[in-house]
Each structure stands twice: as structure tokens, then as C-alpha cells.
Amino acid sequence: MEFNLLKDKFTEEQAKFINPLVLALIGDGVYEVFIRTYLVEQNRESNVQKIHLKAVSYVKAEAQSTYMKQIVDELTEEELGVFKRARNTKSNAPKNADVANYRWATGFEALIGYLYILNRMDRLNYILNKIVEVGDNNEGKS
Structure with missing residues (x-):
């Protein structure tokens, strides 16, 4: 049996018009599952x-913001555009979150969601593995 839920569901053009906060919603779920699976x-x-x-130490906004700042220079122009569009979208940060960190985290999650819905698994895996590498290195410093 093959799981092809996303195969050919979204074109690149369609994905570019998805609300960045919707991309972040998808990315949040994808990232959470990846991190939990990695940690298990x-x-x-x-x-x-x-x-x-x-898992919480990886998925909180502050951590996502830190990870994004570590990899932002490795993004393609297209990926950077998705990130910036989501980061700059007006949204309400939770009371306990720093607004700047929350916006960077939103951009990070939107990027993950974008890559996921376009089925760009090689690039998604590359970025997620870089995040784990950065997270593991940061954990060793505490």
C-alpha cells in the first residue's frame, strides 16, 4: 500500500496563494510529528x-526562531519568500511569547508546511535534519 495523500494535490502556483498562516498550521503538525518521532x-x-x-524544547516559538536564524542563509530565494511572507503576516502572539520569536517561528512553520504540501521531501528532510543538528548542539551547551 502506498500513501500518496499529497501526490499532485498542489501545484507550485496554488501553494503560493495559500494563506501563510494556513501553511504554518500544516507545518506545525508536520514538525511536531517529525520531532516526536525523532525523539522516540x-x-x-x-x-x-x-x-x-x-519535544516542547524543540517546538516552542523561541526554539523555532533560534533554529530558523541558524538556517535562514541556506534557504532558496523561493523558500525565503515563503518564510518572509508568513513572518510578516499579522497574527496575535500568545501572551507568554515574545512577538519577534513568534513571528520567526510562524515563518519557520509556514516553510515546513509549504515544502510538505509540495511533496518536496528531500528538501524538507534536509531542513528538519539541520534543525535536529542545531537543537542537539544547543542542548549539549546547556
Whole structure:
């Protein structure tokens, strides 16, 4: 059985017109699943609470903002455009979040969502693996 939910569902032209906050919504889910899967694979003997706490350290807005700042220079012009469009979209940051970090995180999530809906799995995997690398390096410094 093959899972082709996204195969040929969105053209590049269609994806460019999706609301950036909708792309961020998709990206948030994709990123969360990736991080949880990565952490379970790395911590097979850990309990759920420990894995959850590690996941939160990767998915909170401050962390996403930090990761995005680390990889922004590696983005293509197209990817940078998606990121900036989402980062600059008016949205309400949660009360406990820094607005600048929240906007960078929104841009990051929109980029992930964009790559996902276009089925650009090689590029998506490259970026997500860079994030894990940066996150693991940052964790070692604390």
C-alpha cells in the first residue's frame, strides 16, 4: 500500500496563494510529528513525560526562531519568500511569547508546511535534519 495523500494535490502556483498562516498550521503538525518521532527513536527507553518535555524544547516559538536564524542563509530565494511572507503576516502572539520569536517561528512553520504540501521531501528532510543538528548542539551547551 502506498500513501500518496499529497501526490499532485498542489501545484507550485496554488501553494503560493495559500494563506501563510494556513501553511504554518500544516507545518506545525508536520514538525511536531517529525520531532516526536525523532525523539522516540533517540530515546526508546524513555518515558512519555521525558520525551514530551524534550519535544516542547524543540517546538516552542523561541526554539523555532533560534533554529530558523541558524538556517535562514541556506534557504532558496523561493523558500525565503515563503518564510518572509508568513513572518510578516499579522497574527496575535500568545501572551507568554515574545512577538519577534513568534513571528520567526510562524515563518519557520509556514516553510515546513509549504515544502510538505509540495511533496518536496528531500528538501524538507534536509531542513528538519539541520534543525535536529542545531537543537542537539544547543542542548549539549546547556
